[in-house]
Amino acid sequence: MSNLEELCAQAGLKMTGQRRTILKVLGESADHPSVEDVYARTKSMDPSISIATVYRTLSLLDELDLVIRHEFQEGYSRYELNWDHHHHLIDLETGKVIEFQNDELEKLKEKIARDLGYELVDHRLELYGRKLK
Amino acid sequence: MSNLEELCAQAGLKMTGQRRTILKVLGESADHPSVEDVYARTKSMDPSISIATVYRTLSLLDELDLVIRHEFQEGYSRYELNWDHHHHLIDLETGKVIEFQNDELEKLKEKIARDLGYELVDHRLELYGRKLK
């Protein structure tokens, strides 16, 4: 039983075949798949799975904070496992998504929220850029 | 003719009554109205306006960069005039949106993009927090 499956079990989720497949797909995805992507990848392992189950499972995982839902201004959501904390730079020419992490930024965000009288619960930062020649 | 209307005219847009009304509404809105909000506010000034026109106009204004489209993970878009550059902190308990600006942050973003080999074209940062007691 994978670590991910354990976390789900702890949260009271039943470990069905479909969920196991979806978790496997997420664990093996190095990118930021859309719901359709996750659906296509799981379907190749289990052709009987339905997209409704993918939607429902991803929502559950989002509530449990095991997954992060992104909206890169595309009109649909993308998901990724909530493992290491990082942000994204989206290449405007190719759509490629580059991950990065920056300690200074983390501290600064905390400080900004605190200065405004808030405790930072969540945040998202996306950079959109063009490759320098 | 307002400054905003001039900018639209320069871009080759015809200044129709509907557009004038929408621009007026945007100029008078201190918040971050959804399309439905903009529609409701324009409708009270011009009951014949249609929501399709609001959608079309906001898209045009977005392309011209006169307006910024936000997606605060709510399943729909919110708009605001692109006047001064700032970011948002969303109060998770009330949904209230607080604007802020931070020079250090601006520099840091540029630097991160440059270090990744990119020219920063656009970006978005949202903080989600809970009010400190």
Next chain:
DNA sequence: GTAGCTGCAAACTCTTTGCAACTCT
């Protein structure tokens, strides 16, 4: 055994679009 999960299809929400009529320039 039963609460929870699934697939299916229908429904829902937000947004876009084709078209005929109209209106800025």
Next chain:
DNA sequence: AGAGTTGCAAAGAGTTTGCAGCTAC
């Protein structure tokens, strides 16, 4: 006059949901 704009209604995309049957616990 003519290209651009509008309202309407229909269509489109992404997502959610009601339900009857199934399954993990």
